[in-house]
Each structure stands twice: as C-alpha cells, then as structure tokens.
Amino acid sequence: MTDLEKVSAGLTFAVPAATVFAVLADPAAHASIDGTGWVRDPIDPAPLTERGQLFRMGMHHDDHPDGNYRVVNKVELFDPPRLIGWLTGYEKDDGEPEFGGWLWRYDLVPRGPSETEVTLTYDWSGVPQFVRDRGIRFPPFGPGHLIESLHHLTELTTTRSAS
Template sequence: MPTVNQESVNATLTFAVPAARVFAVLADPTTHAAIDGTGWVQAPADRAPLTEVGQIFRMDMYHSDHPDGDYQVVNKVEVLDPPRAIGWLTGTDQGDGRLEFGGWIWRYDLTPTGPSETEVTLTYDWSAVPQYIRDRGIRFPPFGPEHLTDSLHHLAELAAPASRV
C-alpha cells in the first residue's frame, strides 16, 4: 500500500529476486518504459546503462495533458549505490544547452532480505520543488499513488528469472 505524506509518496514490495538483479534492471534505461506505472514513459532516448552520479539520460514521454502530448525529459542520476540505491532528478532541456531540473526525484532503495529476496521501496519526492514551479499550478504528485505500486509490480516481473518451459 503506498504511503503519501506532504512532500513524497512511496511504495514497498518484496521481490523473490536478488538485489543485484533488481539493480541491474533499474540501471538499464531501456527497461524504464516497461517499469513505468503511469504509461507516460515511451522509450529511452539514451540507452547507456546508468553507471555514475551526474550521468544524464533522456526519455521520450507522452501525456495527454502535456501541451505537446509527446515530449522529452532529461534525467540526472543523483544516487547510485549498487546494489542498494538508485535515483534521478527529472527535468527539461531548455534548448540552449541548459538543463533545468524541477526538484522532484525518483528513488529506489533495495534491501536484501535473504540471498534471493529483496525489499524494494520506490519513492517520488517533490520536497525540493521551488515555489515558482508550484505556482504554475502543477499538482504533486502528478499521478495517483497506485502508480508506484504498479511500477514495482512491473519491475518485479522484469527482474524475475525467466521461467523454464
């Protein structure tokens, strides 16, 4: 069940998968559209694995309430502690070489609970969003809390070992 407070929302799920395997899926931008519980992430514009804090990676997005429908976000890796934590800020390319991040972060914390089991907590935190962005009328979070739980279920499916026939 997701937990919402004034500045963040999180959800936790236990996977029957080792933490290193879960982390590897999260560090691969090509899996993010399949993980996304909102359906907004369409495809990675940058496909390189996430390997360092400060790394930039872009995602093609779609949202019916966005002025353009299709748009692109820029993400900056803020947390990278394999296989325990990974997180990124989301923002936009201003078109003149400047990247602007809005102050919200996506973070996954992985806690091994056994040799082949991991508790995964997904947090969306908007506590660093400046007032001028809040004044634009953007609602936080811009999705229902169930989307985090959906994302964790998608991640668990992607990280699960392939079934044998």
C-alpha cells in the same frame, strides 16, 4: 521535508538485489516499469553507471502542450546494488538541463541471497515555488501508481532472473 512532499511504496521481490538494480539501471526498462504510458523510449539507452550521469527519455502525456516531449534525468543517487535515484527535468532552449525538483528513488535491501525489499519513493520537496505556482499537481499520478510500478518491476526482474 515533510511526508506531505513524498510518497513511497514497498514490495519484497524473490530475486537478488543485483538483478533488481540492473533492471533499474537500464533506461530501456523504464517504460515497462512505469505503467502510466507516459514514459516511452530511451533517447540515451546506455546503462546508468554513476552519479551525475544524464539520460533522456521520450515521453507522452495528453495534457502536455506538445503531447510528445522529452525529459532529461540526472542520476543523483548511485550505490549498487542498494540505491539508485534520479532527478527529472528538461533541456532549456540553450540545451542546458534544468531540473524541476522531483526525485525518483529506489532503496533496495537484500533479505538473503535471493530476496530483496524494494522501496520506491517519489519526492517533490525540492520543487521551487515558481513551479508549484504553475498549478502542477504533486504527485502527478494516482495513489496506486507506485505499487503498480513495483509490480511491473518485479515481473521484469523475475523474467531476467529466470533467464
């Protein structure tokens, strides 16, 4: 994998890693973290608890042929409270999931009892050539998206930590 096939951003949060991890493992929080307006409601709202778990999300994108659509995600990385990540894909006509080769990854490094360094990485190195040939741009968002998402995440985690 080259750095040309992934982008990352990092931010230090003034909350414990377990709090950050709990928010990331809650699909109901993902729309608030995202910030693009693409991620909508969780179809599978159960907390993420293990590698291999599938969870579906309602989505919207003006350039998508259907406007509103769903994605299926598969938890690929799960090591509480230090690492969580998922592949994003869709359900084929037969209901089986197919993943496009892009991965959302959050690395959490505790920096004491109440501080966590969080790195968000979007990695599209696994995207097969036939998908790339469709003209899909990677990454599909602007350069500030990852750090903006981390700022949204820190707001959510600070709120949860205070309550």
